[in-house]
Amino acid sequence: EIQDKSAPAGMLMTLRAVTYDKDLEAGDLIVMCTDGVLDSKKEDEQWLRKIIQQIQRENPQEIADMILREAIDNDLGRARDDMTVMVIRIENN
Numbered sequence: 001e002i003q004d005k006s007a008p009a010g011m012l013m014t015l016r017a018v019t020y021d022k023d024l025e026a027g028d029l030i031v032m033c034t035d036g037v038l039d040s041k042k043e044d045e046q047w048l049r050k051i052i053q054q055i056q057r058e059n060p061q062e063i064a065d066m067i068l069r070e071a072i073d074n075d076l077g078r079a080r081d082d083m084t085v086m087v088i089r090i091e092n093n
C-alpha cells in the first residue's frame with residue numbers, strides 16, 4: 001500500500017513529484033483511487049484492502065467497477081465526493 005497526501009491535481013500551479021520504487025510481477029494489480037473512494041467508509045479504514053484481498057476476477061475494468069459500486073454503497077447509494085478508480089494488471093510481454 002502506497003499513500004501520498006498531496007493536493008488534488010489541478011489545485012496547484014506547480015507540483016512536487018513523488019516517486020516510489022516497487023518491484024512488480026506479471027499478474028500483479030495496481031489499484032489507484034481518489035480520496036472520495038477511500039473516505040466513503042470512514043468507520044472502517046480497511047474496507048478497500050479487504051475487497052482487494054477477496055477479488056476473484058481477472059478483468060481490471062470489472063474490478064474497478066466493483067470497487068466503485070462498493071464505495072457508492074458505503075455512502076448509502078450517493079457519492080459525497082468525486083470517486084475515481086483505476087485498476088492496472090501487469091502482464092508479460
